[in-house]
Amino acid sequence: MITARNICKEYCDASEKIVIFDNLNFTIHSGETIALMGQSGAGKSTLLHLLGGFDKPESGHIEINSQSISSMSDARLSRFRRQFLGMVFQQYNLIPSLTARDNISFVRRLNGLPAEDEFTRELVHALQLQDRLDHYPSQLSGGEQQRVAIARAIATQPLLILADEPTGNLDEQTAAQVMTMLMRAVALQQSTLLLVTHSPTTASYLDKTWRLEQGQLLC
Amino acid sequence: MLNRILILGVTLLSHYRRHPAQAIFLLSGLSLGVAMLLTTLIISSAARQAFTDTQQTLGGQAVAHLLPKHSQNSLPEQLYRDLRLKGVSHIMPIAEGRIKTEKGFMQIRGLDLFPLLNRSSNRLPNQTGSEPDSYSDNDPDNSPDNYPDNDLNNYLFQFSFPPYLALVSESYAQLQGLKNGQQPRLADTSTLPEVRILKDSAGLGYFILCDIRCAQKHLGLTQRLTSILITHLSPTDKALIKQLSEQHADLVMADKSIKNPAFTDAFLLNLQAIGLLAFLVGCFIAFNAVSFSVLQRQQTVKQMRLSGATANEIVIALLFELSCWALLASIVGSIIAWLLSTLLLPGIGFTLERLFFNENILILGRIQDWWGQAITLSLAATIIATLLPLIRLARQPPMTSITESSTRPYSLLLSLTLLGLGSIMAFYPSLIKPSQWSGLVITASWFIGGALLVPSILTRFYQLFCKFKGLLRYPALHWMLNDSRLDQQRQGIAMTAFCIAIAACIAVLIMVSSFRQAFTDYLDVTLPESLYLTLDQNQIKDIKPFLSGHPDVELVYPFFMSNALINQQPGLVRGLTNDSQRQSSFILEQYSVLGIHSGDTVSGDITSSTKSSEAYNELWRKLHQRKGIIVNQALALNYKLKPGDRLSIVINNHPINTEVLGIYFSYGSLVDVFAIDQQWLMELWPQLQTNRLGVFIKDDSRISPLLTELTNRFQLNTHHYVLPGSIKQLALSVFQRTFHATQLLSVTILLIAAIGVYCASYTAQLEKQIQYRLVHILGLSSRKIACMALLQLFINASLTCMLALPLGILVAWASTKIVLRYAFGWYFDLIIDPLQLSLILFSSIAILLAGALLPFYLNTKRHSAKYLTAQG
Incomplete structure (x- = not known):
């Protein structure tokens, strides 16, 4: 379960202070899949960053599985992320020097797990990547890269998956394929998914849709 | 069109306003390279000019000397008087020798200037008495205005009558610690006349010039001379001289074919080689900085092309940028070169005099004498370093990105070709005409060929290691090694520069040790x-x-x-x-x-x-x-x-x-x-x-x-x-002084290379932000990422050192055994001190890692998510 209490976040832009969140509160239960929508600049990505521990709020605290991530050191946060968190980006962000196989197994290996197991093999089949595993990112299409990124995010069977516009760079057909596969993979693991999107079609794949407007969540 | 080009040029240059570090790296690479080469050229030119002056003096004006017969060490002064009485007028008596002072020894030369007074003179007789009218009265440098205080004739008068004057050049005064007006005290408690310091351009050498009576007194040569200089020799005079001097002196004709001693040529050759290396390293730094700026500016150029700018207009705009860099580099490089030359010239001049018998003082020429060289060098450095990346940028089609095409196969081919060429020339001398130049070609081929191997060797090493399945158990290491494998395009260039610098340092160290041993042996033999x-x-x-x-x-x-x-x-x-x-x-x-x-x-x-x-x-x-x-x-x-x-x-x-x-x-x-x-x-x-x-x-x-x-x-x-013991000691101390200067230059090369690697690390860190932030988000702590980046640099540096060590030894061997033999017909043995070499290697790696710490530290402080979402 994820709980956020009294989250305040602001940015300084030149001489101006921009308030992103002012006393934001919410709870996400395990296994929920939620689409987060809102206008550009509403703070969707910032919320994802706060939940992933990449950014810190000015005040308030966030608990994931009863662990407060707001007060963790960099080393502990890193460990936490690799054990409990999966992340998917709009720009795929694969490691260019590693093959698809090594990209997928990278976080598993960081956790001391074997590079492959039955689950990852199933995952690779589910994402239809079995023929592309020995290719480098530069040799893959955008859709394939995003599927590799999804496989990497899910390969460690994380409790929480954060996806930041994962279909934003893909055409409609590929986006549908990727979303189908993402949902299949999430179901396989029963992870919690928070997905940022501008597309109502993409949002329709998930259980709930939350809107972020003027620093508040409209559930 | 001009207006459009100006707008394009200013827009392209504005990139450096946002990235001042790149501008600093680019300018420092170009300026340091130009400065180092220019310094060595100025020093060599000053040394050669000094030798030319010597040659003119001995070969042109002093047509002959009367020297004591082999079994005697001085001439009777009566001989001089007899010659004058017989009408031989173009002669000058000289009494010369070393005198012991409280601190050591000084060279003193006594002349009788009266024979010269009937001729126009703006300059004091130099060496063994160059005739005053050998200097142009129109030369502003030699005009009396340039001498301190009064007209030279005043000095001549004071010079020739008690209590006398002792004239000394600025450089010799500096080396001996003499001050204007001082009376140097001798070991026997007597004192020399009051010292007047003249500008180096007055033509005095490394000695104290005084009246002959004064010199005779201090040298214990009463009524004796050490030589008689002859500036004009008619057949009648020659016969008369031979007749009168038969018992006491030998008539020795001046050698018109006098050349730089081999030691001096070897010394200047090494000095220029060091300068050339620094120049190359500087170019590598600039190339690195420009390459990165080109990658960052491709979006700007794309937009320019899409907005209607033609490729030619962009080329001209980039040429405008290139000219700006060349001009700036020539100014900064000249200033640094002037400072370095001013610092090094007196020491090197003194060494050349002591070791290689050049008596003329090295004079830093006027700025207009070498400004042209500075501009040429800057232009050459700028073209070498920036032309290729800038052309690639200008030729970039509007809708594509510059891909860093691999130049490795070509560099490997070039490297092997150069190594082969050098080896054939070295081991089959019958195929070429052995000369100083062919020796230099061998050394340069091995040096550049060896250094160009660095990227290939590093890539091969990483390719080999990445194949080990066991590495998968260490994902961070696996990632780092794979990243290194792909990164050699950029790191390889920096490491090539680093390899050149370390190899040069090693070569200089070995050559200095070997020169020192050869010189000690030389002193022991003589x-x-x-x-x-x-x-x-x-x-x-x-x-x-x-x-x-x-x-x-x-x-x-x-x-x-x-x-x-x-x-x-x-x-x-x-x-x-x-x-x-x-x-x-x-x-x-x-x-x-x-x-x-x-x-x-x-x-x-x-x-x-x-x-x-x-x-x-x-x-x-x-x-x-x-x-x-x-x-x-x-x-x-x-x-x-x-x-x-x-x-x-x-x-x-x-x-x-x-x-x-x-x-x-x-x-x-x-x-x-x-x-x-x-x-x-x-x-x-x-x-x-x-x-x-x-x-x-x-x-x-x-x-x-x-x-x-x-x-x-x-x-x-x-x-x-x-x-002999004290002479050896003095000679060795002079030798050390010069080679400290040489070593200083070689260490400067190493520092320049370290700056180059720092630039490469800095740009690599910027380029890898996304990847580093990504692995951070995936669960690798910032500290571990920094450690991996440092480990990558350490492996690169260690492998480079392992290649630089044999390369440096090979270059030293080639310089001493091949270049010297081809050029001068002699050589000396190599002295390799493992302790000193280890020290160079360890300190190089330490300097490199220390230089890279800051970019790595800054990298760990960056905001992960911002990079991954904003820049993608």
Whole structure:
């Protein structure tokens, strides 16, 4: 379960202070899949960053599985992320020097797990990547890269998956394929998914849709 | 169109406003490279100019000298007076020698300037008396306005009458610690006249110039001269001079073919090679900075092309940028070069005088003399470093990105070609014409070819390691090694520069150590005695028996050297007494590698070393049994001699055909000399006389009491004796000073290379932000990422050092054994000190890691998510 209490976040832009969140509160239960929508600049990505521990709020605290991530050191946060968190980006962000196989197994290996197991093999089949595993990112299409990124995010069977516009760079057909596969993979693991999107079609794949407007969540 | 180009140029340059670090790296690379090469060119040019002046003086104005006969050490002043009375007017008396001061020794030269006063003179006589009218009155540098205080004629008047004046150049005053108006105190408590310091351009050398009477007094040469300079010699004068001076002096014609001594040329060659290396390293730094700026500016260029700018307009705009960099680099480079030259010239000038007999002071030319060079070098550096990346940027089609095409296959091919070319030239000298240039081509081929191997070797290493399946258990390491494998395009260039710098440092270190050893050996060979006496025949008759019977003296021998014919050509013969002391001062080529100098066995393979020692002793036995001779390197080179060959010589009209037993090091001497058993020489030439005695003393601490005893008993002056120990010490200290300068230059190269690697690390860190932030988000802590980046740099640096070490040794070997041999016909052994080499390697790696710490630290402080979402 994820709980956020009294989250305040602001940015300084030149001489101006921009308030992103002012006393934001919410709870996400395990296994929920939620689409987060809102206008550009509403703070969707910032919320994802706060939940992933990449950014810190000015005040308030966030608990994931009863662990407060707001007060963790960099080393502990890193460990936490690799054990409990999966992340998917709009720009795929694969490691260019590693093959698809090594990209997928990278976080598993960081956790001391074997590079492959039955689950990852199933995952690779589910994402239809079995023929592309020995290719480098530069040799893959955008859709394939995003599927590799999804496989990497899910390969460690994380409790929480954060996806930041994962279909934003893909055409409609590929986006549908990727979303189908993402949902299949999430179901396989029963992870919690928070997905940022501008597309109502993409949002329709998930259980709930939350809107972020003027620093508040409209559930 | 001009307006459009200006807008494009300013827009492209505005990139550096946002990225000032790139501008700093680019400018520092270009400026440092230009400055270092320019410095060495200025120094070389000043040295060559000084030698040209020497040549003009000796060859052009002083047509001949009257020197004391071989068995005497001075001339009677009466000879000068007689010549003048007989109408020989173009002559000048000189009394010259060393005087002992409270702190050490100074060279003093006494002249009689009155013979010169009837001629126009704006400049004091230089060297052995260049004639004043040899200098142009129109040359502003030589005008009296440039001298401090009054007109030169005032000085001449004060100079020639008591209480006299001592004139000294700025450089010599600086080296001796003399101040204007000071009266230097001598060891015997007397004082020299008041010192007036003149500008270096006045033409004084490394000595104190004073009136002849003053010099005679301090040198103990009452009514005696050390030489007479002749500036014009008519046939009548020549006959008259020969007739009058027959008893006392030899007429020696000035050598018009005087050339830089081999040591000097070798020294200047090394200096320029160091400058060239620094130039290359600077270009690498600039190339690195420009390449990165090009990658970052491709979006801007794309937008320009989409907005209607043609490729040609962008090319012109980039040429405008290139010119700006060249101009800036020439200004900054010139300033640095001027500062460095000002710092280094006095020391190097003094060394050239002490070691290589150049008496003219090195003068930093006027800025307009080398401004052209600075501009040319800057332009060359800018073109080498920036042209290729900028052309790629300009030719980029509007809708595509620049892909970093791999140049590795070409660089590997080029590298192997250069290494092969160098090897063929080195090991098959018959295919080329051996010369200084061919030697340099060999060294440069090996050097550049070896350095270009670095990216390929690094890539191969990482490719090999990435194949190990076991690495998968260490994902961070696996990622780092894979990243390194792909990253050699950028890191490889930086590491090539680093390799060149370390190899240059190693080569300079080895060459300095080897030069030092060669120079020490040279001093040991030329000054093996504890005490050296120059006496007249009467004194020799008294002093030799006294010394022979003295309990502190191990050996006293007369030093014989005279003219002889070698294959019908003039040369010199030396006498060699049969004792190990004398033998040990001849370092023989065939035994020097084994370290055998005196017949002792050496460590290592006992059987072979014993055999070598026996052969060594047998050589000397044969020499003293009159079965052969030993020859110097110059003679061996001239006649292509090797041990075992036979040679025809004529000594005092006695023709002899004998065996060459060995070749001894002569350190660049151009004179053909051979040595034979002294008894044999005396038998062949019974009337041969000498005025020199060499003395070996059992215990060096007894030199001073013996000298006091000799001085008191036989009324000897300072010009009667020379203490080789103090000369060696002085020469070595001068040598050290110069090679400190050389080492300073080589360390500067290393620092420049470290800056280059820092730039590469900095740009690599910027380029890898996304990847680093990604692995951070995936669960690798910032500290671990920084450690991995440092480990990557450490592996790169270590592998580069491992390649630079043999490369540096190879270059030093090529320079000493091939370039010197091809250029000057002599060489010396390499001295490799593993401790010093280890120190260089470890300190290089440490400097590199220390330099990279800041970018790595800054990288860990970056905001992960911002990079991954905003830039993608």
